[in-house]
Amino acid sequence: MMATVGAVASVLTRMDGGSPLSAAARELASAGVPVFPCFPGGKRPLTEHGFHHNTTDPGQVEAWWRQHPDANIGVPTGAASGVVVIDVDVHGPVDGFGAFEHAHRAGLVSGWQFVVSTPSGGMHAYYPATLGEAQRSWQAASAGIDFRGDGGYILVPTSVVVSNGAAAGYRVRRINTGPSSMLDSDRLRDFLDPRPTPRGPASPDVAREQDVSRLAVWVASRGEGERNRGLFWAACRLAENDVPASDALDVLSAAASDAGLVEREITATIRSAYRTAHPRTRDSSSPVQGSSPPAVDGWFARDTTRRSPSRVREL
Template identity: 60%
Template sequence: MAGLASFTQVLIDTREAELPVTASQLATAGVPVFPCVPGAKRPLTEHGFHDATTDPSQVHRWWARWPEANIGVPTGQASGLVVVDVDVHSEADGYRWFGRANRAGLTIGWDVLVSTPSGGMHAYYPVASGTEQQRSWQAAAAGIDFRGDGGYIIVPPSVVQYEDSAVAYRLARIAGTPPRPVDASGLREFLDPHPSPAFRRTTRGPGREADVSRLASWVAARG
């Protein structure tokens, strides 16, 4: 397990790289990857994120077959990283809740922020030490998901295809301080102390540009 530092360094080194190059460098750095449908998030392999590997030969074969495949990375113990996924949709404003959690000291310690094609944000943290798993969960009413054990994330420079355009995941900011694990259970309790049944979200194309501006404003406000 390479961990978050190796992952972040590859993102920095491959900002202008093509998908096969980034996939190969992640695997070489010890970060397991697997291919997803071009322009989408669905795995291309039979067992999904369970097929993720650091074997350079297998990664080369996958991206030789599907050169436009998006890059998936399993979260949790498999990769050494977890993600707080901030979303904005008609039912919730994830940025507002992420900010509240940040002021409460619950989301500080991220290592890198990535802007997502829908106008949201992925905040990356190192996995907590010890053997206890941090399972993935959703706080739908707050517009925030946690991607830990049993989940996966799509990483830059992957692209999501909408009806009118294709939008990439982009490295937005790198922290200037050492990262710290996030208290996933404490964050969940803060966001959703009385979990309610999940509701269906709608995938939106229009309006995502405004949400990208939200990310830029949020980052700028924090120096």
């Protein structure tokens, strides 16, 4: 069941930056927003079944943060929490602010509820989830934009990430005092990263097996020790059904990141799966072309210098 629309915004926009993580977790759960603990200073879930193990039960939330008082707060995106998030990435040569501003001028990303500055120097823009409509997570890596919807999760204020000895937190940066609106995530994806529709499987049995939404959710739920193997298996299934390697990378990257893999591992595993499924396929069909820049650590592993506040004010 979807949390009350606006519940996440109501809690996070009134939380003091110095509030204990346990207090923010309790407030969210009390408002009907499911939460789960993540490693202190990190982004990986502490729970056995990852972000799928979330709850609004006050007793369980109290027990989690009593045991791990510095645990960061994870919230599943999509129908479960009532929010979807545009994650603007900044890493290496990729700066998602330009793509976000381009989409803003096209009228595709207006109506956010509030904006959060992230430890990497990027931002999260929160929107109400669309009632009764699935909004699957996706990644437009070349644009520096990830969409966190069904099958994804985010860390929320007042979580803190530590990288290279430096700590930086998530904090609410701007609140929209006007009306918010639901996001057409499919239209945004087509605008940022247009792709041809992958050719469908040949039979109903294969169609059920290769349902990409279920594959992505399954990959995201893999625990440590089975993440690479699970991603390899899913990529092989797509390869065997003639889904282009670039589409497989797009479909599975966000899910594999949620499972804790970094971008370099993800691209290497998918590339290996396609070589295994199509051993005579030329290297040019792999998701990473020889002329492409080398992969960099993904959203769950990289923490760069924070961006100046002026970039958010320009939106």
